[in-house]
Amino acid sequence: MIEIQDLKKSFGSNKVLDGISLKVEPGEVLALIGFSGCGKSTILKIVAGLIDADEGEIKLGSDKIGMAFQYSALFDSMTIAENISFPLRVEEGAPELPEFEIDRIVSEKLSLVGLPGINNWYPSELSGGMKKRVSFARAIVTDPEIILYDEPTAGLDPVASTIIEDLITSLQEETNAASILVTHQASTIKRACTKVAMVYGGLVVWEGTPDELFDENNDNSYATQFRRGAVEGPMLVKH
Ligand SMILES: Nc1ncnc2c1ncn2[C@@H]1O[C@H](COP(=O)(O)OP(=O)(O)OP(=O)(O)O)[C@@H](O)[C@H]1O
Ligand SMILES: [Mg+2]
Structure with a gap:
């Protein structure tokens, strides 16, 4: 189990996380999505204990943690x-x-x-x-009980991606680990993740299942912007 409550983190004057709360039960794989620079890797590093948060609480059901950087x-x-x-x-x-x-x-x-x-x-x-x-x-x-994957399929060819996605799924079934997986890739969200959290402006702005995220009838403005890869939407693209 991973429970994150009201996590805050700034680097100097750059406020990256402004109150992130997430919960991942054993057997679940949470896809953490959001624009480049929104703080996804920072969240994983804080959960792994590699950097300290400014504020907030993290409860882990196990100290057996694995991280793929x-x-x-x-x-x-x-x-x-x-x-x-x-x-x-x-x-x-x-x-x-x-x-x-x-x-x-x-x-x-x-x-x-x-x-x-x-x-x-x-x-x-x-x-x-x-x-x-x-x-x-x-x-x-x-054989960790908490696994953190930071873009495990980025840059892989489609077949290698599928191998890794299926590996994540079979690993979950075998070990019942609680996992967080950062990705931008639709195939990875669909094949390897059981739920999704979208980060923007230091907060979780949308949560749901992969099916809900990719459902054409889901008119949530955040989900729609992600699904369409649209520049226009509630999330402003920084250049
Ligand atoms: N050690 C650090 N020192 C200063 N700033 C940092 C440090 N680590 C991250 N940041 C800043 O925090 C913000 C979030 O970085 P992070 O790596 O968490 O983003 P990300 O969501 O993983 O992006 P990407 O999708 O590009 O990997 C960025 O503005 C980055 O410049
Ligand atoms: Mg990152």
């Missing part, structure tokens, strides 16, 4: 296997696993994301999309 954030000097196994080695309170067991888990996760056999490669040898999938494998390696 927007820009992959792999360690360049480590192999892919070392990157993916990193959370296993630093996990507090977890039993120390023998090397062969770590190798087995790493290979299993690499197969899962469609990249078997690249254990000994380095991040610089991978394409952007491959890095994204490795970052995904690292996020889920400890």
Whole structure:
């Protein structure tokens, strides 16, 4: 469970979050959508404990958190296997696993994301999309109960996107994790998410299901603007 109440965050004079409240139950995947710069990654980083909020409360049902970063954030000097196994080695309170067991888990996760056999490669040898999938494998390696995905399918080709979307869904079914997923991609919202929250002006301006968001008869002005990708609407585009 993830419960966020009245979260506020400014960077200097830039007020980014002005009272965000969200709730995600186990088994749910919340799509967090909104214009570039509206604060989606900031929300994930606060939930993950990487940055502090100015105000507000966050309740987490588990301290087993996995995060797939927007820009992959792999360690360049480590192999892919070392990157993916990193959370296993630093996990507090977890039993120390023998090397062969770590190798087995790493290979299993690499197969899962469609990249078997690249254990000994380095991040610089991978394409952007491959890095994204490795970052995904690292996020889920400890079987977390709370998973934060920052644009897990951005920049992936349609088939790789589908693989990741279906992986997110099967992972939810298996682990019953509570997840937040940032995306701009309609296919990802439809295939991988159970509900949607739209952020604008530091607030959640619309909440509903993927079906409601993409329903042509939904005349909510925010949902309509998102669905049509329209410049005109209640949300002003900053240049
Ligand atoms: N560490 C930081 N220091 C100063 N400003 C920051 C920092 N992190 C984010 N910001 C600012 O906060 C705002 C929100 O950034 P954030 O990365 O959360 O947006 P986003 O919704 O994830 O955008 P995108 O869709 O482009 O990834 C931006 O105006 C950004 O400049
Ligand atoms: Mg972002």
